[in-house]
Amino acid sequence: MRHSIATVCLSGTLEEKLRAAAGVGFDGVEVFENDLVASPLRPREIRALAEDLGLTIDLYQPFRDFEGVDDATLAANLRRAEAKFSLMVELGADTVLVCSNATASAIDDDARAAAQLRLLAEAAEGYGVRVAYEALAWGTRVSTYRRSWELVRRADHPSLGLCLDSFHILSRGDDPAGIRDIPGEKLFFLQLADAPRLSMDVLQWSRHHRCFPGQGGFDLAGFTGHVLAAGYTGPLSLEVFNDVFRAADPGRTAADARRSLTVLEDGLARRDAPPRGRPSVTLTRLPEPQTPRGFGFVEVAAAGETAAGIRSLLAALGFAHTRDHRSKPVQLWEHGPARVLLNAADPRLGHTWDGAASVTALGLVLDSPERSAARAERLCAPVLARRHDPSETPLRAVAAPDGTAVFLCPSGDGGEEPWLSDFSAPAVADVHPGGGPALTGIDHVGLHQPFAHFDEASLFYTALLGLSPGESTELASPEGLIRSRALAGADGGPRIALNVSLIGDGPRAGTAGGVQHIALACEDIIAVAEAAVAAGLRTLPVPDNYYDDLAARTDLPPHRREHMRRLNILHDREPDGGGEFLHFFTPLLDGHLFFEVVQRVEGYAGYGARNTPVRLAVHRTERAA
């Protein structure tokens, strides 16, 4: 299918928007009138630029408050419309979006409105223009697709059809299945937008909080399936009003947008045939998604003293320094199945790592790295340069939206994973033998995201790795609220927690933001903590007030609480006596990185969010000290 995007989705001038859309392979655009009005380019110049860029102009929008008016207003509206039709001829756009009248004075008279729409269509026909009539969710008289279809049916003119917008239909909770009853040739245009499920005024929700398909709470695949089943053959086109996208880099946003349609179309192609009829369009499938078996490794980069601190910390946690990379200053530390690569000085990845301690790469174990690499490429993921030494294992890596390198590692099929052969026994001096109570792997990784790209990262990881996003949680830090969303596989696989400052990367967000962490799993956290403390680890001090509160609100036996207090272990329990969670943290290393050790009891599925504000406050206190 063809993919389009409305210029209002992107920041910048109209020219910048067109270039951004073309740059990521969109086929066409909807030109938003305000963008054209404010552009120094005349309609013919815009048309020429779009042609040069390989873009069609699929829609001119919006034309407002046309129908259901008195006769004097109708005359003025027709004059206004003809001016726009004439402009569209210059622009080379053959379809105009006409929104249902949202003024208080709109007249509740279907016959009048239909007759007026017919007059509009007759005028449009003379310019070779098609009118796509859309019910705004807040239209005064016409606010459902059923009623807009009723008017279009009644007006009965070949130049008049419908525009369907997923937001206007799904935000109202309307059942989109009825779309199947509309003849496909009357579906002139399809605008797609997702949105988080918010309980607020629908106009404000629409104007500020739309997002790309797969980033919100609507069933866009189901919706689009109905539209295709009806016989729609036009483009999948995004119309997303979003405060953050409006202010973000347009190239980045365009890539995010394009990816969302690629994923949507892939999802549609994978569905069983719709119960009635088949789409009359060809849907493009991507290579199958694949959930990794888990983390093969997590790589941390740190300079000088911080690297030394991480080595001490890993050693205290029982990690052994087992190997060194053959050609790079990278150490492999292992504790059972948990592997950490410590990269002491290698900015090879080219992303924004600037010397602050950071998680720079995730190694994910896949049955078929080739297939995931092919899928990643179709998801506009920048492929990172492979290692050049021909003797080394070729490892595919792609860059996630936040710059984290995602290595797609083949599994060892029971034997050693192939990438390990690039590591050999280390120089003896720096070896730590490891040991102590077992860690059982890497439980999750926490990655702080740049403000403008949180939803993009969420969609990227879920689409590439077959993970499911959990609910967003808001966490109170002493420097502002943090939004957190965990991505996890249905049956195991890696867990990734994405965090973002709620109000932007302002000057003060820098201190709350930018923090990343690695959470290690175990089955006996008391034993792990005791051994680690005995080996010199300083666990993050948890205030005594926390344990007083724990005593007040739980029935944990006093000796157990006291044990936890001594080791700075925090506690959570799922409601109604469900699973239990025990965890402790390390202090911040270099202000940006910490480790956590967690024990999940009886299938606890969360991340101890109720304790996160305590961790954040103590990290803040230590930073301030």
Next chain:
Amino acid sequence: MRHSIATVCLSGTLEEKLRAAAGVGFDGVEVFENDLVASPLRPREIRALAEDLGLTIDLYQPFRDFEGVDDATLAANLRRAEAKFSLMVELGADTVLVCSNATASAIDDDARAAAQLRLLAEAAEGYGVRVAYEALAWGTRVSTYRRSWELVRRADHPSLGLCLDSFHILSRGDDPAGIRDIPGEKLFFLQLADAPRLSMDVLQWSRHHRCFPGQGGFDLAGFTGHVLAAGYTGPLSLEVFNDVFRAADPGRTAADARRSLTVLEDGLARRDAPPRGRPSVTLTRLPEPQTPRGFGFVEVAAAGETAAGIRSLLAALGFAHTRDHRSKPVQLWEHGPARVLLNAADPRLGHTWDGAASVTALGLVLDSPERSAARAERLCAPVLARRHDPSETPLRAVAAPDGTAVFLCPSGDGGEEPWLSDFSAPAVADVHPGGGPALTGIDHVGLHQPFAHFDEASLFYTALLGLSPGESTELASPEGLIRSRALAGADGGPRIALNVSLIGDGPRAGTAGGVQHIALACEDIIAVAEAAVAAGLRTLPVPDNYYDDLAARTDLPPHRREHMRRLNILHDREPDGGGEFLHFFTPLLDGHLFFEVVQRVEGYAGYGARNTPVRLAVHRTERAA
């Protein structure tokens, strides 16, 4: 009255919050439980710190979901409560906030709930603690103050009273007048929060969008008047959950908070006596607010070439360079009553001006500068150092929240304004004689605000200068949405437009943000524009597409449109044939400053907001070129 603030209003650790509150003169605090739980300070240490800082701990909060429960839960809840009472004794807090049960399982049985609250009060009494019961707007069974009062009345225990929270009452649209019927001694605590009028889920509204009194849409003075009339004698205490304040500098936020209560109390003191009864507290009045007659001057600071550009621009607009400051590199430019001070190199104000062209000071003409200065001081406005040369006119100046210096200038009582005597005839070489079609003054000044301090600035200017805030408008710029609010006097006086990026001062917000402007008024904009262009002014080019759109949507005669097009004059009209607005802009100087010339016809009261996106796009295009 005593003024308090909940620690949840401020960012930072508990210790930072207490220091910030004390730093601006609060009398007490509400300790938010989560802040205490996450603090390394034990309750006794918090008490000692507060005492050292001169703060009382007026409330411990919140205690949740106590009443309307089954007997097993009641026992656990009483145990939990006793632990908190015991903590409060250590903390030196004698009142606890108990919110109405918001769990789905809350039992709808007033007798049970009242009996349980009585048990709680009996337990509290043993610790010398008072229970202040509050109806949450989203409480499952108890969501109005009337019902919470009914339970408290029924429970009938001296240690049980009410907490009233303006948000929970006003957000529901409840009539607060009934508060007068509650005995004053049963009003244990008063929490104040304002909020913008939003149509959204009340819980989300409450948790993210509260603001300080005077910054939102509620009638806090009316509300508080009812509470005082009932005989409440406790503190005015702020409980404001706000995403922005949570991430802002706590000292700044505390000053803003304190100012809001000072203004609220002043407003209450100025009201007529309430119909029934008088407050049993003494209300502190500030010196009377005073609306300036207008702008005596606006000062612009600019370095080198930009200063030269501003001189050319002012000259082309018919300004005369009439005088120089006697001791500073400041030129006075005048065109009729419009005066611009051009400060070529003077960072004396000590605020963040860093060499980029900027509006650094507003000179406001007042009948009694002394009175406004005294009022400013009570509004926590930093007094700026007066000029030191004893021969110069003593001019009072205070710093607005964004750092702009506000000079409080005496009027000349018909003669010359006194501050002008600090300026003498200029060196001949640089004089421009001025002339041309008349400007009639400074219409308004547009000041971009730092993200976290928009509401603070709005409250500061309105409280100091007796201006009224208009509705907030959202403007689409190519770099994101901008929120704009104009402040104006009821009968003339200066107009100030405050702008702020909607999503924070992120890396990209810098380009849309930071822009300031001076709008000059005239009565014949065509003549002014023609003369200015003839004198070499380049007006900001307005796209031809704009005039095509203007033709489509208005009935302006073609020759008039063409005249406007040639001069880059934009047009707006109030709905229903009201006043008309004509204006043109200059290009950006130094990327941060521009001038505008406006003509208001027939009482047009706006600012041409519909044209602002065009101006923003052209400025962006010119910057990108």
